[in-house]
């Protein structure tokens with residue numbers, strides 16, 4: 606990982622009155638560029654090959670300039686040029702995926718958030734230590750396939766976007782489906798309804814829902830649409846489908862808006878709070894947007910099956926506010942909140958606390 610001293614040196618050389626927000630043109634970039642524009646910060650859209658035309662269809666989400674590279678893997682070679690433009694990188698899921706987690710960790714550019722979080726997020730065993738250590742309840746992990754005593758979901762390591770996961774009802778079913786060449790984790794399949802909760806943690810905010818350091822916000826909730834599992838029942842039961850060679854998949858195709866029973870909100874805030882506090886203890890704290898991916902059971906228990914530690918695409922639903930963000934500031938998006946944070950940290954001379 607790039608030394609924090611190196612990032613401080615680059616940041617020190619920046620003109621703090623002319624910081625630019627830069628991200629890869631994908632995932633939640635329209636929202637990030639729009640949010641920066643609303644806060645009066647100029648933006649750079651990093652694109653491969655040529656400037657993507659689709660931004661012309663969404664002028665308020667178009668970056669002020671495009672920075673074109675031949676391949677995402679070339680970004681680390683262009684850091685000098687981007688640093689001359691005072692670029693602060695905003696990571697999102699596709700940014701980290703396209704670049705590769707190692708390249709991303711090593712990129713010599715000021716990046717919003719704590720890079721130490723990467724290792725804790727991407728390793729399922731470590732994220733379990735983090736989340737269970739924070740007192741959150743997770744789906745039970747079944748280490749020995751012979752002990753499968755309930756429906757399970759099998760997750761191959763490194764499987765992208767839920768492609769390649771499978772559901773098994775018992776050990777026999779598991780053995781039938783397993784690809785023995787891949788590493789996997791077996792998790793209890795939790796029945797309930799899914800909620801993907803979008804939080805924002807600021808280590809420098811002084812008001813609001815305070816934590817041991819800074820404050821926590823909850824800006825929205827979505828549910829992912831996943832093909833083909835979400836609508837598979839239209840054709841028959843999973844068993845019937847498998848009999849004709851159709852396997853359930855969990856590929857995210859889009860997102861829909863959600864709100865939770867209001868009585869569950871104290872629990873939601875407490876879960877976010879504990880997650881942040883534990884992150885401070887384990888690796889100096891995550892910074893900015895994160896998402897707890899949960900199933901809520903009919904006993905109203907939250908089971909957290911994953912954490913995303915940067916802006917999630919589900920926040921794209923709320924470019925002009927959400928039922929929760931509107932109670933913080935009408936029309937606030939996560940993209941705008943990121944821009945506000947960078948502006949506020951620059952003003953307070955605290956950029957070093959939110960950028961690594």
Ligand code: AMP
Pocket residue numbers: 744758766767770792793794795796799829831855898900910911
């Ligand atoms: P993940 O890659 O862990 O986010 O999982 C992809 C999708 O699989 C999720 O969005 C859920 O729809 C589903 N899923 C993951 N874990 C579980 C679980 N333990 N119980 C039920 N559904 C799950």
